[in-house]
Amino acid sequence: MPEIRQLSKETIDRIAAGECIERPAAVVKELVENAIDAGAHAVTVEIREGGSAMLRVTDDGCGIAPDEVRCAFLPHATSKLTQAEDLSHILTLGFRGEALSSIAAVSKTEMITKRAEDAAATRYTVWGGAEQSLEEVGAPDGTTVIVRDLFYNTPARLKFLRTSMTEAAHIGSLMEMMALSHPEIAFQFLSGGQAKLMTNGSGSLRDVIYAVYGRSVTSELLPAEGEEGAVRISGFIAKPSVMRSNRQFENYFINGRYVKNAVISRAVEEGYSGRLMQRSYPFTCLVISIDPEEIDVNVHPAKMEVRFSDEQAVYRAVRAAVRRTLDQSVMIVPAEMDERPRRVTTAQERKEAYREAAEPFEKQYKSSLVKEEGSYGITPSGTPSLPARAEIREAEQLTFLSPEEKDRRRIIGQAFGTYWLCEYRGELLVIDQHAAHEKVLYERFMKQYAASEIISQPLRPAVIFTASSREEEVLAACGEAFTAFGFMIEPFGERTYKISAVPYNFGNIPAERLLREILDRAEFDLSKKELPAYVHAIATEACKAAVKGGDVLDPSEAETLIGELMTLDDPWHCPHGRPTVIRFTKQEFEKKFKRIV
Numbered sequence: 001m002p003e004i005r006q007l008s009k010e011t012i013d014r015i016a017a018g019e020c021i022e023r024p025a026a027v028v029k030e031l032v033e034n035a036i037d038a039g040a041h042a043v044t045v046e047i048r049e050g051g052s053a054m055l056r057v058t059d060d061g062c063g064i065a066p067d068e069v070r071c072a073f074l075p076h077a078t079s080k081l082t083q084a085e086d087l088s089h090i091l092t093l094g095f096r097g098e099a100l101s102s103i104a105a106v107s108k109t110e111m112i113t114k115r116a117e118d119a120a121a122t123r124y125t126v127w128g129g130a131e132q133s134l135e136e137v138g139a140p141d142g143t144t145v146i147v148r149d150l151f152y153n154t155p156a157r158l159k160f161l162r163t164s165m166t167e168a169a170h171i172g173s174l175m176e177m178m179a180l181s182h183p184e185i186a187f188q189f190l191s192g193g194q195a196k197l198m199t200n201g202s203g204s205l206r207d208v209i210y211a212v213y214g215r216s217v218t219s220e221l222l223p224a225e226g227e228e229g230a231v232r233i234s235g236f237i238a239k240p241s242v243m244r245s246n247r248q249f250e251n252y253f254i255n256g257r258y259v260k261n262a263v264i265s266r267a268v269e270e271g272y273s274g275r276l277m278q279r280s281y282p283f284t285c286l287v288i289s290i291d292p293e294e295i296d297v298n299v300h301p302a303k304m305e306v307r308f309s310d311e312q313a314v315y316r317a318v319r320a321a322v323r324r325t326l327d328q329s330v331m332i333v334p335a336e337m338d339e340r341p342r343r344v345t346t347a348q349e350r351k352e353a354y355r356e357a358a359e360p361f362e363k364q365y366k367s368s369l370v371k372e373e374g375s376y377g378i379t380p381s382g383t384p385s386l387p388a389r390a391e392i393r394e395a396e397q398l399t400f401l402s403p404e405e406k407d408r409r410r411i412i413g414q415a416f417g418t419y420w421l422c423e424y425r426g427e428l429l430v431i432d433q434h435a436a437h438e439k440v441l442y443e444r445f446m447k448q449y450a451a452s453e454i455i456s457q458p459l460r461p462a463v464i465f466t467a468s469s470r471e472e473e474v475l476a477a478c479g480e481a482f483t484a485f486g487f488m489i490e491p492f493g494e495r496t497y498k499i500s501a502v503p504y505n506f507g508n509i510p511a512e513r514l515l516r517e518i519l520d521r522a523e524f525d526l527s528k529k530e531l532p533a534y535v536h537a538i539a540t541e542a543c544k545a546a547v548k549g550g551d552v553l554d555p556s557e558a559e560t561l562i563g564e565l566m567t568l569d570d571p572w573h574c575p576h577g578r579p580t581v582i583r584f585t586k587q588e589f590e591k592k593f594k595r596i597v
């Protein structure tokens with residue numbers, strides 16, 4: 001064993017930096033929190049190459065006194081705590097005194113800072129924890145921190161950085177949360193010279209929600225209000241019609257801090273219970289204030305977690321506020337509950353629609369579409385001649401629908417509104433209508449995809465879609481897959497996209513819903529650029545979304561569906577791998593009834 005020695009200051013700093021600074025977004029978080037703690041009214045964040053080449057945070061806050069600048073960069077140096085007891089009533093975002101020293105240890109950091117009462121600003125540079133210069137310069141009141149070449153001296157950490165686009169998206173999401181948690185501050189976020197987010201600092205949370213999530217969410221907001229003991233709640237929740245497929249849109253802020261907390265998530269979802277479809281999650285922006293004595297923020301180096309001294313009280317307060325808000329909204333405008341997209345069609349109309357959709361696609365729009373709309377990125381290149389394919393398709397259907405075959409299948413009826421019972425070749429089949437429908441759509445689509453014959457359907461008028469940072473990231477990385485799938489999506493400036501065509505056959509749900517469901521749910525491994533894998537992920541989720549509505553089928557529609565299902569190579573599993581059909585043999589029945597042993 002080598003001898004035991006105390007580590008050098010540089011090594012200690014670098015190890016400490018590892019704790020809270022794991023990626024560019026963590027640096028931005030710490031610097032923006034410092035700006036907020038400094039009482040800034042305006043904060044501008046600018047990044048280049050996802051923040052790893054350069055990131056800059058500028059504020060108009062209180063600044064640092066010239067003789068204290070050096071001290072601010074020492075480990076565990078803070079102006080926000082003086083004794084351990086202060087930890088029990090923290091109202092600032094920072095308090096650990098670690099950020100500046102950690103950031104400066106793993107980058108080339110420069111700070112320019114000036115208080116209103118000082119004549120000149122101070123410029124201080126530290127590279128890899130070593131001071132480079134300290135000088136007087138001219139600058140406006142406030143503080144600018146510039147971080148260059150992040151992790152240049154910690155190659156291990158550098159290796160773990162994802163693409164610039166991914167890192168930029170993380171920072172984008174973070175900035176959205178910062179803006180939402182502080183509507184009184186005007187935030188501006190630029191990435192690679194492009195403005196990505198801008199808020200006006202008016203103090204209106206609704207304005208910030210509009211800037212981040214766009215019109216469609218903002219128009220569905222309900223103000224939430226509540227107070228219980230040490231817990232006060234305000235902010236907004238969205239009507240259940242704005243449902244999402246994951247928890248990413250359950251936002252809540254505690255004492256101005258964006259956090260994740262399982263107790264609050266559960267309370268929010270419990271508050272919505274009975275109003276959302278299964279596996280759907282709400283949109284919220286709840287502002288929670290709690291007596292700082294009742295909350296421990298010193299749980300996690302990145303300060304993303306909190307602990308409550310009375311968890312139950314917080315749970316009850318949040319759940320009650322959500323419930324009351326939803327109840328009241330129903331009482332005041334009862335009609336609003338009916339706003340959920342609903343398709344009202346007669347059984348006959350549905351039957352026709354279904355038949356039409358089930359028809360061989362060659363007979364339909366394809367050629368006219370391609371001609372009319374021009375560039376769909378979907379041209380039938382190098383595929384077998386059309387008549388040949390149509391024949392194959394018809395032949396398949398004929399086998400299945402031949403009188404002989406049809407006689408061997410008898411639909412008995414439906415149980416629980418979901419499962420079709422069907423006698424088929426000496427077996428009783430129990431078919432999950434949704435899974436079967438999903439499977440049929442998926443296979444139909446994959447066949448078209450394999451033959452480069454995707455059919456897309458123009459939308460008139462086009463739909464405008466506002467994307468979050470993560471959604472933008474996915475759209476940027478998987479755009480080709482969306483095109484291959486039949487979407488036509490173009491950037492439309494300022495985080496919005498124009499959807500001018502959607503895949504044919506998925507048209508019963510609104511284009512925006514379909515796209516959101518896919519973006520929220522699909523698992524894309526963006527580090528691998530694999531078109532087929534992306535397409536599979538898109539198709540799987542799209543089929544699921546298309547079927548989720550829970551349409552009622554009459555027996556002849558079920559007949560058509562089951563018919564198509566049975567022509568597939570594997571009719572037994574849905575694209576997610578779950579069974580579509582459970583089979584019981586006649587023998588199993590005879591055994592159960594003790595007719596045979």
Ligand code: ADP
Pocket residue numbers: 030034035038059061062063064072073077078079080093094095096097098099100101143
């Ligand atoms: P903490 O925020 O936990 O106190 P930091 O290392 O982030 O620790 O910052 C150290 C100190 O530097 C802060 O306590 C604060 O006094 C000062 N400081 C940092 N950033 C700013 C800023 N943007 N404006 C004014 N003072 C700042």
Ligand code: MG
Pocket residue numbers: 030033034094095097099100
């Ligand atoms: Mg700090």
